[in-house]
Amino acid sequence: MTTRSTILDELQAVAAEQQKTLKPLRDDLPLMESGLDSLCFAILVARLEDTLGVDPFASVSGAKFPTTVGELVAFYQAAADKAAA
């Protein structure tokens, strides 16, 4: 599993559990318009911490918070790379 596919799978799973209608997950889709609320994102971040072993939101310093799906993937990718290095 790539980081990207893990994130996209979890996004779909959380949306289904929380009975939210998810917009098609294109890279330029703004997270705030994705159909998920902040509880969904909270759950997503916790799940990703368990599966990927990183929580870039908790350790962010000066970095820009992601605003789109593409940025979210890159955000985790960077954290995963850093953790592996």
Place this chain on the structure above:
Amino acid sequence: MTLADLIARSGAGERGLESRAHRLAFADFARFSALGADLGALAGRSVILHVRDMALAAAALIDLDGLASRIVLCPPGWGPEPLAQAAERAEADAIVHDRLVPPLQLPVAVQAALPMRTRPAVKPAAQATEWVLPTSGTSGPPKLVVHTLETLAGALTDAPPQQWATFYDIRRYGGLQIFLRALSGSGSLRVSGGDESVEAFLARAGEAGVTHMSGTPSHWRKALMSGEAHRLSPDYVRLSGEIADDAILEALREQYLNARIEHAYASTEAGVAFTVGDGRAGFPADWIDRPGPVALRVVDETLQIRSARRALRFLGGDAPALADAEGFVDTGDMVELRGDRYVFVGRRGGIINVGGAKVHPEEVEAVLNAHPAVRASRVFARKNPITGAIVVADVVLLPSAAQVGLEREILEACRGRLPAHMAPTRLRFVPELPMTDGGKLARHG
């Protein structure tokens, strides 16, 4: 009134108290003492009581009540630091202990031991002995709550022969209530403690023909999980100290078909407020503001209680007031009106904040525990960078439960019954849940 008077009132007879290691006959206290020849040295003293065995503690309590000015009932697990803090606040000038060397240096130290030795003649105290019960706060040093035997025994009524047993330590308020019931009644008391397993205690209580048994819902869940609950055939099952939810009441009803099952509400500060015998969680809403010896009211969704069973005060110069100007104790236990019933939803201090929305762990636990595969659960906060916290839970499954796909199924069931922010987001299946020395679910650590 003293403990000795309580025993005498219904006759010592063949009655007694039994731990795994010792048996005390109430009749022996007229001539013998666990404190031996040194008993007189404790007259009028403020005494730290720190012994391990519960039968030994019981013997020392019977010896000291009516003799000492004050008894501080210290949990067996306390080390030198909490003992020293309590001694300072209680202005203690004596210690009763069970070690070769006293764990604390005070002007008088007396070693308690069983079997009992000849009781010397002693001069009774001029005033009723103060009983000091530490309450375990969630943070900071324990508060020292002052009672007398009169406030502690306020809820006792005359009862037919009862053979009691309790999972509680008799030094805790809940256990002390059972100790006093046993002393003033016409039966005996079996206590556990030390490293005796739940299984062994249930077997011992069953063999002794125990008819009345008390403990916290956590104690009872553990008993039901032990596979040895059938050793007991009680007439009466009592739960107190924690919220009794419908799931545990139902499970006990199924296990003990012939028993009357009651849950009691009490706190060390407010005393025994009421018992509920209709088998349902919570209590009838019309008990609020009802005239009677115990007054209940709900302020800011929190239960407040006024009664003559209330403790007198907290010890210590900077201690807060125990009751308000009208005599009500704020219990910190939050209730919610559901139909004709008030149900307990949790502790005011235990609320989890999920993105500004409040979650009572106990309320989520009640939903988890209602799942047919779940025996017990502990809900807690997981830190989260988006909402501050999210809800997660440790779950103990029934032995028959198949784990495959179960996390998903239980989480789904919770989402069906709870608002989204309250539903657990992840479960961890564990073999057992941590318990405090007081027999309650350990919520921290």
